[in-house]
Amino acid sequence: MLLEHSGHGAGFWEDLAIALVKAGRQVVRLAPFDRSATLIPGNVGTYACESLQAVLGQLPMRPVILAAGDDAAIAIDAISQHAELMASGIVLVDSKSVDARKLDLLPERLPLLMVSGVLVPVSDSMEQIARRIPHAEAVEISASTPPSCAEGFDAFSAVLIDFLERRLPRATPEYRQGSDARTLRDALGCFATGVTVMTAKDAASQPVGLTANSFTSVSLDPPLLLTCIAKSSASSEVFQMAEHFAVNVLHIGQQPTSIRFSRRNEDRFGATPWEPGLHGTPVLTGSLATFECSRHAVHDGGDHIILIGQVERARFEPRRDPLLYFRGKYRRLHFS
Numbered sequence: 005m006l007l008e009h010s011g012h013g014a015g016f017w018e019d020l021a022i023a024l025v026k027a028g029r030q031v032v033r034l035a036p037f038d039r040s041a042t043l044i045p046g047n048v049g050t051y052a053c054e055s056l057q058a059v060l061g062q063l064p065m066r067p068v069i070l071a072a073g074d075d076a077a078i079a080i081d082a083i084s085q086h087a088e089l090m091a092s093g094i095v096l097v098d099s100k101s102v103d104a105r106k107l108d109l110l111p112e113r114l115p116l117l118m119v120s121g122v123l124v125p126v127s128d129s130m131e132q133i134a135r136r137i138p139h140a141e142a143v144e145i146s147a148s149t150p151p152s153c154a155e156g157f158d159a160f161s162a163v164l165i166d167f168l169e170r171r172l173p174r175a176t177p178e179y180r181q182g183s184d185a186r187t188l189r190d191a192l193g194c195f196a197t198g199v200t201v202m203t204a205k206d207a208a209s210q211p212v213g214l215t216a217n218s219f220t221s222v223s224l225d226p227p228l229l230l231t232c233i234a235k236s237s238a239s240s241e242v243f244q245m246a247e248h249f250a251v252n253v254l255h256i257g258q259q260p261t262s263i264r265f266s267r268r269n270e271d272r273f274g275a276t277p278w279e280p281g282l283h284g285t286p287v288l289t290g291s292l293a294t295f296e297c298s299r300h301a302v303h304d305g306g307d308h309i310i311l312i313g314q315v316e317r318a319r320f321e322p323r324r325d326p327l328l329y330f331r332g333k334y335r336r337l338h339f340s
């Protein structure tokens with residue numbers, strides 16, 4: 005939970021939230037407290053403290069609370085009564101005004117990280133507080149890399165993510181046979197692939213094709229490759245029966261082609277340059293590589309068929325970058 009402090013700017017919190025999400029964390033962002041909205045005059049922070057307690061009471065899990073500057077005092081006050089029931093960890097950033105006695109009262113088991121020098125110079129008082137509390141971890145971000153620059157921000161987020169991983173490790177998602185297929189898909193999506201469009205001719209000599217990333221080379225001698233096609237696919241029967249088919253490996257500029265061949269109700273061949281190859285098998289013009297194959301074998305693969313092809317001709321374009329697919333998204337990397 006990020007208690008966003010206006011002193012650190014909206015961009016800082018936005019970037020921090022993105023970095024945490026990328027590290028596999030869920031983030032709750034609380035807008036900066038309106039200090040003018042204090043209910044009890046003179047008792048600055050009471051309103052914010054009660055609001056925070058109300059939010060914490062609604063959450064289904066105990067968050068790690070990250071507070072900066074004088075919001076640290078609000079966070080500590082909010083959880084002080086039942087700290088371990090309300091939070092699973094505390095991170096204080098540039099919080100020199102925090103009351104060391106209150107920090108002392110936090111249970112030792114509650115992971116506590118104090119980071120200084122993030123957006124303001126390292127203060128002696130924060131260092132002293134950190135030294136007084138033996139169970140606190142204290143880290144100084146080097147003054148030469150203030151997080152306002154990208155390198156400094158990376159240093160701060162690395163410290164934070166390292167602390168979270170060590171002291172509050174995430175439960176790694178786990179799939180067990182019979183449990184939800186989504187987790188299995190996500191695990192399989194960790195394998196980065198290229199993207200191909202499989203093409204063949206149907207019985208009426210019309211071109212058919214679909215986007216597939218289940219492409220793998222199998223053997224050099226004989227030259228074999230394979231791909232897996234869902235039995236539910238409109239063209240799976242054509243591929244089972246076709247004597248010949250082609251695998252078109254897509255380059256970085258062919259993402260629209262990949263999208264077109266993966267969606268229903270698209271004029272796949274009408275909107276894509278193609279030409280007849282060996283045996284009249286359609287091949288997509290200008291692909292990164294094209295493998296024209298004869299059908300070698302078809303195996304059952306659960307809800308897919310495993311189509312093995314013997315390569316009759318392979319052509320490729322050495323100067324283009326591949327279209328990539330990773331974790332359910334198209335990715336771009338430039339090599340050439």
Ligand SMILES: Cc1cc2nc3c(=O)[nH]c(=O)nc-3n(C[C@H](O)[C@H](O)[C@H](O)COP(=O)(O)O)c2cc1C
Pocket residue numbers: 199213214215216217218219232233234236237238239262265266267268329
């Ligand atoms: C990046 C990507 C990879 C895919 N890989 C495969 C695959 O390997 N096998 C498959 O059967 N479908 C795969 N699909 C899904 C098919 O392209 C999609 O279901 C398509 O609509 C099937 O063709 P159909 O509409 O003619 O049945 C993939 C889709 C995308 C976007």
